[in-house]
Amino acid sequence: MATNMTQAVQKTKMPEIVGKLLGQLPAWPATQAFVTAFNLTVWKKLRELDWDGIHGRKFCVVIKDLQLALHFSVTQKGLRAEKPVQPDVIFTASLMDFIRLALRLEDPDTLFFNRRLLIEGNTDVGLRVKNMLDGVEFETLLDSFPGPLGRVVMYARKKLQQT
Amino acid sequence: MPATLLELICPAGSLPALKAAVDHGADGVYLGLKDNTNARNFSGLNFDARSLAEGIGYAHGKHRKVLLALNTYPQPATLSRWQQAVDTAAEAGVDAIILADPGLMAYASKTHPDLRLHLSVQGSATNYEAINFYHQHFGIQRAVLPRVLSLPQVENVRRHTPVELELFGFGGLCVMVEGRCLLSSYACGDSPNTFGACSPGHAVRWQQTPQGMETRLNGVLIDRYADHEKAGYPTLCKGRFEVQGETYYALEEPTSLNTLELLPEMHRLGIAAVKIEGRQRSPAYVAQVTQVWRAAIDAVKANAENFRPQTSWLAQLDKVSEGSMHTLGAYYRPWK
Ligand code: SF4
Numbered sequence: 001m002a003t004n005m006t007q008a009v010q011k012t013k014m015p016e017i018v019g020k021l022l023g024q025l026p027a028w029p030a031t032q033a034f035v036t037a038f039n040l041t042v043w044k045k046l047r048e049l050d051w052d053g054i055h056g057r058k059f060c061v062v063i064k065d066l067q068l069a070l071h072f073s074v075t076q077k078g079l080r081a082e083k084p085v086q087p088d089v090i091f092t093a094s095l096m097d098f099i100r101l102a103l104r105l106e107d108p109d110t111l112f113f114n115r116r117l118l119i120e121g122n123t124d125v126g127l128r129v130k131n132m133l134d135g136v137e138f139e140t141l142l143d144s145f146p147g148p149l150g151r152v153v154m155y156a157r158k159k160l161q162q163t
Numbered sequence: 164m165p166a167t168l169l170e171l172i173c174p175a176g177s178l179p180a181l182k183a184a185v186d187h188g189a190d191g192v193y194l195g196l197k198d199n200t201n202a203r204n205f206s207g208l209n210f211d212a213r214s215l216a217e218g219i220g221y222a223h224g225k226h227r228k229v230l231l232a233l234n235t236y237p238q239p240a241t242l243s244r245w246q247q248a249v250d251t252a253a254e255a256g257v258d259a260i261i262l263a264d265p266g267l268m269a270y271a272s273k274t275h276p277d278l279r280l281h282l283s284v285q286g287s288a289t290n291y292e293a294i295n296f297y298h299q300h301f302g303i304q305r306a307v308l309p310r311v312l313s314l315p316q317v318e319n320v321r322r323h324t325p326v327e328l329e330l331f332g333f334g335g336l337c338v339m340v341e342g343r344c345l346l347s348s349y350a351c352g353d354s355p356n357t358f359g360a361c362s363p364g365h366a367v368r369w370q371q372t373p374q375g376m377e378t379r380l381n382g383v384l385i386d387r388y389a390d391h392e393k394a395g396y397p398t399l400c401k402g403r404f405e406v407q408g409e410t411y412y413a414l415e416e417p418t419s420l421n422t423l424e425l426l427p428e429m430h431r432l433g434i435a436a437v438k439i440e441g442r443q444r445s446p447a448y449v450a451q452v453t454q455v456w457r458a459a460i461d462a463v464k465a466n467a468e469n470f471r472p473q474t475s476w477l478a479q480l481d482k483v484s485e486g487s488m489h490t491l492g493a494y495y496r497p498w499k
């Protein structure tokens with residue numbers, strides 16, 4: 001079983017060279033790009049969720065294989081890039097695992113058991129965000145992407161589903 | 164042959180999870196409301212009136228059942244909220260409610276005589292006298308048995324009660340007699356029975372340190388995982404403790420229950436339903452596990468004698484399991 005898992009992980013790993021190149025990016029522009037892309041797409045569908053108690057919290061997403069840390073908070077208007085100081089919650093995983101989570105192909109608890117996802121800091125806030133996002137249907141999120149981009153997301157999902 | 168045989172009952176912590184269960188072959192889903200009236204009271208999880216109505220509509224549209232868990236114990240000051248939850252469930256049109264508290268059973272049977280009642284695993288009824296008591300007094304129609312009985316003991320219960328039996332088939336293990344464990348309460352002041360969660364998020368801290376990933380419950384170190392080790396849920400029963408100079412899983416290793424190979428036996432005993440644990444898990448988990456169990460139950464019903472769990476099923480279930488192994492739990496043990 002462990003071998004199956006390892007093989008599956010290896011199959012879906014980022015090519016090392018891509019990781020190295022992306023890892024050279026300074027964190028601030030990467031955070032800005034992430035926040036902007038997020039606000040222009042999925043935020044339209046997520047804004048109605050009950051963000052009480054989440055507003056003002058600082059989040060950090062660490063993409064292990066890219067050695068990249070994205071710092072942001074959630075405001076009434078969407079995500080806002082933050083300076084890298086004292087986040088309330090830190091999520092750490094590889095880029096591919098974050099992508100698989102976002103595409104609803106992977107179960108966060110399974111990744112946690114396998115030590116591929118770590119939630120540090122305020123666990124309650126971390127679990128709340130995880131559960132809230134789980135409560136939104138994939139199709140709803142998909143609707144928030146402009147047509148061609150939506151098709152790319154669907155294609156990527158199909159491809160990854162087979163790995 | 165009992166009217167209901169091996170119904171597949173799957174967990175739903177959210178609307179997408181409910182739809183995943185229904186779409187992948189669950190006969191019924193069980194769910195809870197967004198508060199401590201159920202034993203999976205985690206932030207951001209569960210159903211409000213709107214998602215409950217939509218979920219029931221979706222499931223009933225495909226002729227599947229919705230069971231609502233109200234399986235914590237109300238306190239005198241909060242009793243009315245639990246009673247309101249019973250009313251909400253009845254008005255929303257759920258197929259049954261799953262109860263642990265006898266006071267709530269009395270309320271439900273008096274106020275909503277047509278509402279079907281199931282006895283929760285949290286009710287901790289391990290013998291037929293207890294189950295028949297609930298049946299006679301409150302009209303309980305199904306009992307979920309605690310995961311502490313061996314199969315011969317289950318058979319003995321089955322022979323002495325008209326109440327349908329539901330057994331846990333797969334998922335996280337709660338090693339104590341359910342409904343009676345005080346470990347979480349001891350460590351963080353909140354127990355599954357009243358707060359609705361074992362090791363609630365506010366008491367849990369994970370931290371990567373040079374020595375490994377540490378899990379703390381209310382500040383107390385309960386486990387530390389080396390990089391190659393699989394992690395488990397942050398519950399005290401699955402912590403590693405120093406006992407007489409040795410540090411190990413003194414109570415229970417992180418393992419998952421998996422009873423796939425016992426399905427023919429459950430079929431023979433006339434078990435009404437098999438329950439999959441995991442309302443705290445994602446729709447992806449629900450879809451994967453439901454699919455496997457649907458196929459397995461169909462295979463048993465078609466030919467119980469020649470049933471063998473397929474290796475691909477076991478691999479799929481192992482992949483999503485807590486801990487690095489699975490167990491048949493108490494169902495398969497020689498001692499009583
Ligand atoms: S500490 Fe373990 S046995 Fe006790 S309620 Fe929690 S999960 Fe169950």
